[in-house]
Amino acid sequence: MTIVKTKLNRRSFLKASALAGGGLMLSFSWLAGCKPSPKEVALGLPDEWFELNAFIKIGENGAVTLYNPNPEFGQNVKTSMPMILAEELDVDWKNVWVEQADFYPERYGRQFTGGSQSIRQGWQPLRTAGATARAMLVAAAAQTWKVPGNEITTEPGFLIHQASGKKAGYGELASLAATLPVPEEVELKDKKDFKIIGTSKKNVEVNKIITGKPLFTIDYNKEGMLVAMIEHAPAFGMRLKSFDAAEAKAMPGIKEVFSFKVHLDEYEHNFFDTTTHYEMIAIVGNTTWEVMQAKKKLKAEWEIAPEKSIMQSGFGGNASKVKIPAGLESTEGHRARMEEFSKKPGNILRRDGDPEAAFKKASKILERTYNAPYLAHNCMEPVTCYAHVTADRAELYGPIQAPEVISNTLSARLGLPKDKIQINLARMGGGFGQRAYGHHLVEAAVISKQVGAPIKMVYTREDDMTYGIYRPTYTATYRAALDENNNLLALHVKAGGIPETPIAPNRFPAGALDNYLAEGWEIESNITIGAFRAPRSNFIASAEQSFLDELAEEMGKDPIEFRLDLLKRAKENPVGSRNDYDPERYAGVLELVREKSNWGQNQPGIHRGVSAYFCHNSYVAEVLDLRMEGNKPIVENVVAAVDCGIVVNPDAAANMGEGAIVDGIGNAFFGELPFKDGVPQKNNFNTYRMIRMPEAPKNIDVHFVKNDIDPTGLGEPLFPPIFAAVSNALYQATGRRLYNQPFMKELESGITRM
């Protein structure tokens, strides 16, 4: 049992009416927000709800509504976060309704979906909120029955006083409990007593999804709402010069065509503000198809944009100057510059021992360079947002992972105080990092303000794919120094990208090597990048884990054994003090994947690759099996072993893991966005190849390490290691090491069996 103070998130426990001036609590009665999610709820809706805190209300009939604080983009927090509340509240899941909370940080604290942090950072606050409400119900029973509170126990949905034989449903005492003071401290359950956490629960919105109910921003409709589309510059490095709207305006159903500034001049940018397009053209009309047709009739002239400098906040604050260079960039030019930077000394990010001396005395040096292109997110729901802005308030409904950050941007752009801006959190049709960047909320708000009407802005797929926020292009050169007995003397990595280095210098294999050097470099660009499922890790894992595979072979070691040897060293006698991983848990997933994949038992025609990585506080190892059909790899099976601590909702967790594996295989095989003169060379799915069912693995098994460590991230960690599992298996199949993503392109460029 753990006792926790309720002080930290005390504001969550206050009544909405008691929160003077802090945010808005309007009853937004549309779409997903209009009524709780209709999973099978045994008890019907009550006549009255009693609010115990921001997260929990209980009806007189015992029905419970739980609020999911974080934005849902498919990671299933709308189910798993309420599960944590329900556990500590001690209710039967079948009597729980779930609602999406609006953006209201005064009540819900951190409402950010990203970095695989929702469950990790929500764990303690949600447990505390559940336990606090339960404690208030116990206090209400104690007061009513005139017995000491510590003699009252609960079983799901009921309060019990054993000695007197008294028993009451939560609903009977909820009205009194809601009036009682919030306890200063509460007890949390023993983890061994969990009844809901650790048992699989269906997605609370699965019924709405499979019946096509309006759930997404693009589905939203409101009386008087107009549809808006935008036209942005066709190339990075260009800006609007002039435009002729006459023909577009004359098209049927069109109300207005105008240009607008996304940000005001001299605006100090927030962290998730994008610098892609500062001026756009808006086309506003009655229906989507009419606006799409009018958009084609726009005659716009674009010109080369000059270099620009802006001030932008870092992730935790502290603004710095960011230069947006001028010029029309191409992939060819990028390659040449990256090659040039790879050869120059980089910034030293970590240096252990004397790597230079070790390389000098090496009898053999293995050096390999890995490259990966820009990637577009391609969320299935294109960028979209609803906005209704009037002179004194703004109402937005949109797909947004980071509402807090964009609320500041909106406030600055609209000249409205934050408490006059209501952001409601739509279910997102994918996010993967792209929806952390809320430019669409700003654009929709500015358009609505200008036309004086509620609007729904929708990007075409082409607008979306060519907007930016891409996964950067990277390159990494790994070098290993070996002595005459094939002992590893030193490791050197130099890696960079446009515009950032992918290196996390204190991660494995740092800490396992006496002599280690990590150098980074970066090249600035006007092509905008952004978080993309496991930023940086999604490339550096692929390079590192491919290199370790080749190095193990060079040293004559089994690739799993080789990694375990290094981890043993890192555990028993770590080098350096800043290593940010736990070698034992890292080894644990390798051991688990070795067992579950029957590593070492080869099947004819099946080629295996292994890879492992630690990021977002979680450990993953993966083994991928493929066979070749001519020159075409068919992925038969993937086995993953994951240590993310306690798994709240195991089947949903496995689903997300399977998805990350499929997503990673797709990007490893096909993902690529090249540029020519600033123009993205792909703008829709006819040219941008995404993984489809025939290329997905025939089977995936995700295994979780069982422990009672508080939960850590899961949306991202299964993604980075799969890239090298693919390339390592392809090497086994073809005898050819692949160094350039996308691998299918390299493979098709001339397959050689060695």
Add this chain to the structure above:
Amino acid sequence: MATFNLNINGKSQSVDVDPNTPILWVLRDQLDLVGTKYGCGIAQCGSCTVIMDGNAVRSCSIPVSAAEGTKITTIEGLSENGDHPVQKAWMEHDVPQCGYCQAGQIMSAVALLESNPNPSDTDIDNAMNGNICRCGTYVRIKKAIKTAAKS
């Protein structure tokens, strides 16, 4: 503008639109049937899949003028309460993640099973090849189709 008489989910509907308007936008903007999704507009992603006279088609690329005299089923017309065998199988396997592409996936699966009640893995791969899921739920989709085929 012209008037078109459509049969959607067994119901006759009349709309007055530009003859080139794709069925997708008639469904979404005129008839308030928003379960059918816009994903690419060029019949490459399958989010807009509906069943037209028994075939899975991409509604973003068929003009309303070609829809008269046909029978169209959308995700909303599959069942009253989500109890079509394919929908039930989707629930059983808890397939969706973000959910955006799933209506299109389900409609492709329904059309497949109507013409081929016992599809092989290759049949499923071929029938579902036009539907992209960025969340990567393909493995579960395939399992759900097999479960539905058995029911």
